[in-house]
Amino acid sequence: MANIPARLKAFLPLKLLNQGKVRDTYELPGYPNLILVVASDRLSIFDFVLNTLVPAKGEVLNAFNIFWKTQCLPRFLGDTFSHDLFAHGAAIDKFLPAEMCGNEELHKRAVIVQKLHMDSIEHIVRGYLTGSGWDAYRTTTPPTICGHVLPEGLYDGSELPYPIYTPTTKAAVGHDEHMDVTVARRQFPGAEGCVTRIYSAGQEYARSRGIIVADTKMETGRRSPQHVNGFILADEVLTPDSSRFWDLEEWERLRAERKSPTPWDKQVVRNWGKAAGIHRCRPQIEEDVEWVHKQVVPESVVAETSATYFAIFKRLTGLTLPEFQNRFLLA
Numbered sequence: 001m002a003n004i005p006a007r008l009k010a011f012l013p014l015k016l017l018n019q020g021k022v023r024d025t026y027e028l029p030g031y032p033n034l035i036l037v038v039a040s041d042r043l044s045i046f047d048f049v050l051n052t053l054v055p056a057k058g059e060v061l062n063a064f065n066i067f068w069k070t071q072c073l074p075r076f077l078g079d080t081f082s083h084d085l086f087a088h089g090a091a092i093d094k095f096l097p098a099e100m101c102g103n104e105e106l107h108k109r110a111v112i113v114q115k116l117h118m119d120s121i122e123h124i125v126r127g128y129l130t131g132s133g134w135d136a137y138r139t140t141t142p143p144t145i146c147g148h149v150l151p152e153g154l155y156d157g158s159e160l161p162y163p164i165y166t167p168t169t170k171a172a173v174g175h176d177e178h179m180d181v182t183v184a185r186r187q188f189p190g191a192e193g194c195v196t197r198i199y200s201a202g203q204e205y206a207r208s209r210g211i212i213v214a215d216t217k218m219e220t221g222r223r224s225p226q227h228v229n230g231f232i233l234a235d236e237v238l239t240p241d242s243s244r245f246w247d248l249e250e251w252e253r254l255r256a257e258r259k260s261p262t263p264w265d266k267q268v269v270r271n272w273g274k275a276a277g278i279h280r281c282r283p284q285i286e287e288d289v290e291w292v293h294k295q296v297v298p299e300s301v302v303a304e305t306s307a308t309y310f311a312i313f314k315r316l317t318g319l320t321l322p323e324f325q326n327r328f329l330l331a
């Protein structure tokens with residue numbers, strides 16, 4: 001991917017299969033159906049990787065993903081839910097070459113997942129109206145988002161009558177585009193129900209901990225493209241990189257004023273990026289990429305992002321990151 005600063009290139013003695021904006025995936029010798037996914041501290045907005053690392057961000061993202069896939073979602077969804085996670089924490093050592101074993105940094109950042117054929121779609125589910133959903137709502141008559149016709153009179157921050165599925169394309173480079181829901185339903189029959197159930201379970205749990213998941217993005221894959229159904233939840237799920245989180249108490253307080261709460265996620269970085277002009281840049285244009293890499297993210301933005309991710313993790317799981325790691329990841 002052109003858009004990744006050279007100093008963030010991969011470091012492991014395995015064959016690098018793919019470098020995403022945040023995660024690096026590696027082949028595992030002897031295990032053709034598994035891959036190693038390592039979460040880095042990279043920070044991305046508007047489809048650009050910024051030239052800044054957020055200390056321990058990859059660790060906390062990895063812990064979120066493991067928490068949801070192994071601790072929380074199976075309790076809500078039982079057998080109706082399948083995910084890609086195969087091994088995490090110190091248990092990954094069984095699948096690694098001997099010289100990579102016992103590496104706590106990897107135990108905190110990496111997971112081994114089933115290597116899936118990824119579906120070329122980003123599944124977005126919204127339970128609340130904000131962001132590009134709000135933009136579509138307020139500029140259409142009757143108010144419509146991705147083909148869902150919604151009641152009049154909602155505001156930026158409103159709870160929707162029911163969670164809606166608003167998928168986008170998954171662009172290799174550049175910005176994803178909104179998809180009409182009927183097209184997505186035809187191409188990926190059954191996926192909408194699967195990801196909406198995951199969102200609703202996550203939202204119900206998060207609300208019980210005082211957090212609203214306003215919307216979220218998920219990815220799915222299948223064991224083979226011939227598997228018509230059988231969507232498996234892949235990649236990250238319900239993290240502050242992939243979701244909009246709000247504080248429940250603030251949302252309830254602001255409801256009377258018909259106002260949206262302060263975003264509690266990566267929005268602080270997006271706000272800085274917007275003020276700097278990054279949202280107008282195009283990831284497929286080399287000069288734009290070089291210009292973005294010269295922009296210095298202020299330390300205060302990095303510190304606030306890091307503090308936010310840690311605070312949400314604690315609120316959601318009841319554990320600090322080191323407590324979670326000691327209990328579930330380190331031998």
Ligand SMILES: Nc1ncnc2c1ncn2[C@@H]1O[C@H](COP(=O)(O)OP(=O)(O)OP(=O)(O)O)[C@@H](O)[C@H]1O
Nearest residue numbers: 020021022023025084113114115116118221234235
């Ligand atoms: N189980 C899996 N099998 C195969 N590929 C996977 C699996 N889980 C995740 N991936 C892929 O690994 C990569 C992870 O990289 P990363 O999370 O940085 O994503 P990205 O696509 O660059 O960015 P973003 O998620 O922000 O759109 C993605 O390309 C994702 O589709």
Ligand SMILES: [Mg+2]
Nearest residue numbers: 020023235236
């Ligand atoms: Mg991803």
